[in-house]
Amino acid sequence: MKSIMLFFASFLLFFSMLSGCKQSEEPQKASQDVNLPGVQEVDKAKPQAHQEASEDMAVHSPKKPIREYKIIVPEDVKTKWESVVLVFQDKQQAKSEEITVKIGDKVSLAGSDLKVVVGYFLPDFKLDFEKGVLTSTSGEPNNPAVGVQIFEGENQVYPEAGKKWGWLYANFPQMHAFEHQRYGLTLKGAIPKQG
Numbered sequence: 001m002k003s004i005m006l007f008f009a010s011f012l013l014f015f016s017m018l019s020g021c022k023q024s025e026e027p028q029k030a031s032q033d034v035n036l037p038g039v040q041e042v043d044k045a046k047p048q049a050h051q052e053a054s055e056d057m058a059v060h061s062p063k064k065p066i067r068e069y070k071i072i073v074p075e076d077v078k079t080k081w082e083s084v085v086l087v088f089q090d091k092q093q094a095k096s097e098e099i100t101v102k103i104g105d106k107v108s109l110a111g112s113d114l115k116v117v118v119g120y121f122l123p124d125f126k127l128d129f130e131k132g133v134l135t136s137t138s139g140e141p142n143n144p145a146v147g148v149q150i151f152e153g154e155n156q157v158y159p160e161a162g163k164k165w166g167w168l169y170a171n172f173p174q175m176h177a178f179e180h181q182r183y184g185l186t187l188k189g190a191i192p193k194q195g
Contacts, residue, residue, distance in 0.1 A: 068164060069127070071120050071147065072135040080139045081121050082193040084146045086168075089184035098188060112183055113153050119165055120147035121190055134167075144170040146187050150178055 082102060088109050089096040101107045106117045122136040125145035134147075147165035150158035158178045159166030168187040169175050178185045 069132050069134045071122075071165070072133055073120055073122065074136055074139070076139045077121070077123060077136050080192055081123060081190050083191040084118055084121055085188040085191065086116070086118075086146075087184075087186045087188050089186075090182065091184060092182050096184075100191065109183070109185075114157075114183060114185075115151045116185065117149040117151075118146060119149065121145075122147075123190060125167075125169065141170075141190060144187060144190060146190075148178075148185075150185065152180075 083100050084103065086099045086101060087096055088099050090111065097110075099107065099109070101116065101118045103118055103121050106115060108115050122134065122145050123141040123143075124136045124138040125143045126135050126137045127133075128135065145167050147167055148158070149156055149165065157180065159176075166178065167176055168178065168185065170187045170189060173186045
């Protein structure tokens with residue numbers, strides 16, 4: 001009889017230890033499931049403009065449909081800024097060069113089959129998600145962004161299919177970046193109109 005009681009006590013002890021181990025493993029597994037592809041955490045320490053730019057990333061996550069926004073360029077921005085400065089990078093040759101392009105112009109990138117159309121410049125980029133509007137909250141280059149189209153030969157390679165404009169951000173060059181095996185293109189800044 002003692003051996004049967006000892007067996008049951010050992011069994012209960014083993015079972016309780018086993019279930020205790022499973023409970024400690026489950027929270028770790030749940031925390032691993034939080035890292036979903038296409039989702040970026042917003043840093044609470046960032047200023048409001050940075051949070052708004054980060055919110056724009058969530059709009060284009062793989063599970064949400066692509067949304068085209070109305071672009072509103074305030075008059076003071078139109079009259080203040082003339083050109084943007086882009087950095088064109090050839091990863092294969094490990095070289096880069098700065099290219100100045102007037103807003104509204106198209107340029108061929110030397111040594112490649114790429115052409116860039118510069119559409120809009122928003123020096124203080126703001127996304128109003130509720131209204132579906134991209135605009136600039138001021139004429140100052142606090143959060144510069146440029147809307148571009150990039151073609152390789154006759155094919156548009158940036159932005160992705162279904163979108164008219166891709167946005168390059170000077171403060172966030174990795175956000176919605178132009179991705180190409182050989183070439184890179186980022187926004188460095190802008191040049192105001194003279195006089």
